[in-house]
Amino acid sequence: MLLAVLSGFFVALGLPLIIKVFKGPNTLWVSLFPLSLFIYFISKLPAIKDGETLSSSWAWVPSLGIGLDFYLDGLSLLFTLLITGIGTLVFVYTSSYLKGHIYLDRFYAYLSLFMASMLGLVLADNIITLFIFWELTSISSFFLIGFNNDNEASRKSALTALSITGLGGFFLLTGMVTLGYVAQEYQISALATLSEEIQANALYPLILVMVFVAAFTKSAQFPFHFWLPGAMKAPTPVSTYLHSATMVKAGIYLLARFTPILGNHEWWNGPLIIVGSITMVYAAIHAIFRLDLKAILAYSTISALGILVFLIGLGTDEALLAAGVFILVHALYKATLFLVTGIIDHETGTRDVSKLSGLNKVMLPVGIAAILAAISNAGIPASFGFIGKDLIYEATLHLGNMGYVLTGLAVITNVCLLFAGFLAGIKPFIGPLPPAFSKLHLPPATMWVPPLILASLGMVFGLFPMVVDTALIKPIVSSMTLGTPTFELKIWHGFNIVLLLSLLTIGSGIALYFILKPSEVLFAKATRFEKLSPESAVNQFAKGFVSFSSKWTNFFQNGYLRYYLITILSFLSLLLGYRLFYGVEIYVDTSTLSDITLYEAVIVLIMAAAIFFTVFSKSRLTAVASMGVVGYCFCLIFLFYSAPDLAMTQFSIDTLTVILFVLVLYNLPKYLTLSDTRDRIRDGLLSLIFGALISILTLEVMNETVTKDITSYYAENAYILGKGKNVVNVILVDFRGFDTMVEITVLAIAALGVFSLLKLRLKSIEKE
């Protein structure tokens, strides 16, 4: 199983190379890869049917408890079969659809990458591994949606899709880490037994929110749904594969998979029912006003996903059964309709449903596939869709009073969906053939066979439900409810209210089809409310966020060094002041300090005067000279405290500095006063505050009694061990000689810097 999942990644890497080697127009053989995976998974069907589960594992990051652990049960089997089965057909379809495209190799690579990620996602038995594959599906879909990368709209919708699903991804990550933290268990199959503990934990609501947002973004639930219609910019095989059959169902899979762990709690059921029902009704109504075939399908897909979320939210055995069946039903007919749309688009060059009709006359097999899919979608008796719809109504009806409202919503949704299905599946094929299309002919078999297979399956399962009943559906339900389901899929339940509802749905849907004709006017009317849609709200928010970003950034990064320094110093002063006055008892013990001598007083006065001159002088030379005076005063202080070495060094340094300054001064432009009085007062105030804080701090530190063992060690051992009488020098070259070595390196670098700065002027025209 490990190999089955990972093979996709290797194929993705190797494919561009292989395709280059086997240069040829026909790439049908690539489909053998998904086909073999499909055969592999279908061979597991008997085992799963008998209630077994298969697993494999490979420790990857054991210290985090993360492994490539895979687990195959009914639920994951259904998904793997959809992924590989529809995948095979999409691969076949692509070989004609994108025939001769220069980047066909990359397309197949991304498609394989996506397939592998999706398989990993539905098979993962570790919540972190699940997340990893989840993110990989987002990324590979980013590349697939943006496949037509020279088209700006295509790039934009790829970015939107990635942002929304990526956002959901981070929520999932947090949810999974929280779940792992709460349960101290990362294995999904083991988590179900800890369900009660998890639900009792205070972090349970947080986990729920995180998982919900992740699922809603991925499965395009209101109000995150808008990325899906945008993602229709992708080539049709991508829309078929990702946006109807597999990736958008990942959120559904997540919810289904976590039902036994997080479900059966009012906080789980309530939000799912509400969001699911809003989505299904909202999107269904949207679907009927669209003109673009792909948009119709996109909205009807969102609506179908809403139904699924809604069913999982109901959480009863019946509802989960309905969900399991509906996943399959929907995948079959929706993929068909997408593939058919692709053919129409490919052959006629338009997807505008109001312009399409009569195509049956030129491409009958395509028409048959489409009409069969529309029938299954409508839930007309004898189709698989009929069984699906029956189960939905049964699930809602058995909920008591609340059930009637929900059933009503389900009926409205289904009526709209039926209409949308007819619009997409029947309208283009019946009626008169416009003269513009009369020259069209049937596309190659690789394009029309895949939809026909899918549509026929929809009918076969409808007529003979026992084919899938025990083999597929029961194991699905048992992996969601953890019990042994007792039901049987039947095509005929007798005359009851459910049948009536079904007939009502079909009747009103067909009636609607004859009343409502798609047109620009209607579309325009329907899109009047776009300003209030979540998409424009998000766009507004994004715009606001960007403008906030530039305000914030430009406020702080304003380009003026002085403001940077002011910010830093104010920040430091604020913190210092706070900690000093709220944490330290400030007092100065004057008795421990020595008296101030006359020399000291005089020198301090001179220094103060010199600093005053430096700051207020209008001539640079005066300022430099005053700085020199400050330096020499330091020398004197060093001398008073018997540090002749320091005094000597300071003296030489100051002399050289003044010389340097004087040398440089000749080259500088005239002195300008750039700051006004207010600025100067502000700067002066800040300097005073900062200086005062440091002074107080220093005084406080001097109050502390410290054992001076290091100082005395130096003094005592300089001669004995360091063999020198001058302690300062021994410290410099021996005790702390390493520092000295680094400091002379600093000097050397500085000299190199001055040298290169003054000597090397790169001429801007000189090319090198």
Added chain:
Amino acid sequence: MKTLIFKTASNYLLPLLLLFAVFILLRGHYLPGGGFVGGLIASIAFVIHSFANGLETTRKIIKFHPGFLMPVGLTIALVAGAAPWLFGMPFMTGLWMDEPIPVIGLVGSALFFDTGVFLVVIGVTLTIIFTISEGL
């Protein structure tokens, strides 16, 4: 500033100051002084000379670019620091001769190190000042 007296004086001052600088370097271990101050004094000697006689004259006396003293000084310091490795001792461990040398006194690796400092300081100061004066 290029008066005759200053010029003549500086010609005598240069060797004297240089000698003084070396003296300061050598006595550093026992009395105030050392490589750092020594180097500064030596540089000041050259700077004075260049002020009096012009940069070119001073350059001719030194013969090579003063920047060359930097890697030389660093090498000496590095060797003095790394020498103890040969004896399996940590970097910069003081190594001392058994017998004192006349005039200079007891010689150890610290003195070599200080000489390195001395040279680097001269190299740095002169490079900076010469470069800046040339730029004028």
Added chain:
Amino acid sequence: MSSPFVVLPIIFQLFLAVLLMFCWTQKNLQKLISVVGSLVAVIISVVLFAAVWKEGIYTTQAGNWVAPFGITFVADTFSTLMVLLTTLAGLAVSVFSVGSVRNARIKFGYFPIYHFLLMGLNGAFLAGDIFNLYVWFEIIIISSFVLITIGGEKAQLEGAVKYVTMNLLASVVFLTAIAILYGLTGSLNMADLSLKVAEIENRGLVNVTAILFLVGFGIKSAVFPLYFWLPASYHTPPPAISAIFGGLLTKVGVYALIRVFTLIFIPDEFMINLISGMAAITILSGGIGALIQNNLRKIFSYLIICHIGFMIAGLGIYTETALIGSVFYLTHDIIVKTTLFMVAGLIFKIKGTYSLRLLGGFYKEYPKLSLLMSISLFSLVGIPPLSGFWAKLFLIEGGLSVGNYWLVGFILLGSFLTLFIIAKVWAGVFWKDSIHIPVKMQVKYFHELKPLKRQAMVGSIIFLSVLSLSIGFGAEYVIQVASKVAESLMNPQDYIHAVLGQTN
């Protein structure tokens, strides 16, 4: 354990730099010495890392003076890991420099100063003495300042002045902090300080001193509101230089913050709140700053700030798990940010611009290079299982365990912004069709370079991309290292014993 060769990574770089200074004018010889030397430096640091990993902390006392009287150098897992990463990134940048740095710059000391910078970085990581750490910071500032200015282009100088002013301010604050700490304890040895600071009764003063260290290192590591120097300067120097800056300069600050605030100052509640607050706003500021930039290097500069926030967040959460996250992120970030700036440099060499609006068409024209560049871009985002992903797991778990939900929220926001920005860069530089960009006279384009130079640039990017892939896929090993680091950070007794001996 004691070994005189702990300082070898430092001394070897000094040796290289001095050797290079002797070869001042021979540019080809300099290139050879730098590359071969960097390779040897990698070997040295691997050996040191392996030794420390197997046998525990190594120390050496410079001058053979017993701690705490002399200068101690300590090689524990954290510092040797950092040295290893420095030399790896250093090797890549050295090779990249061979391909991309102008000969004029090489003739004015580019390579010696580059190795001085590496010496400073290694020194800062190995220093066991707080004043010695300061001295290494000096080396780092001065050599990076010279590297920014070398060539003297106007934009470079403007950035350099801001860079050096604020970094010198940081040094002044740091030095003041050391002086005050010395006044409080009479010691400079970090292990000794750990013991002595714990004994001080006047906690208020300790807390004030801690603030000085926080701000000093905070400026270095570019956290909010102290990061201004970074966006002002990182986009100005030649690509090779901004690569090493982007990879390593801020990380020294982060290293120092983590070291000092786990060893010497154990944060109190106020400090924890302060650090996590700064981390959160740093993430925000960096993320939204990158969002509105158009220049590729400015985008990456702001992303550095954003991700510094992640590392500081680990310190703000202050649990072992969170510190594992910080150390892992540090490891990943050094490699990936270095690569990213090299990628930006390569893009510039090919197209002659950094502007997102003007760039385009890479995907069509250079499919293989695009694939290569996508590795570092998407590693940065942390698309699992690439390297940026794993650290976040630890940070989130750490944040949850102490109930710091809003910080977790900011980490997610930062991740999301990074994802969005990188996707935008991808769409803009790689997907969008290229438009005509006027040929610039002063740029020597990629296709005009000698094949060897081209291979040097691409080869160094491949090298680091492979490294970041192995960090991602071999996360287990990095996690083991990071766990050991975090464990010893939270329990510094071993460190103290190794320096001061068992008796203390």
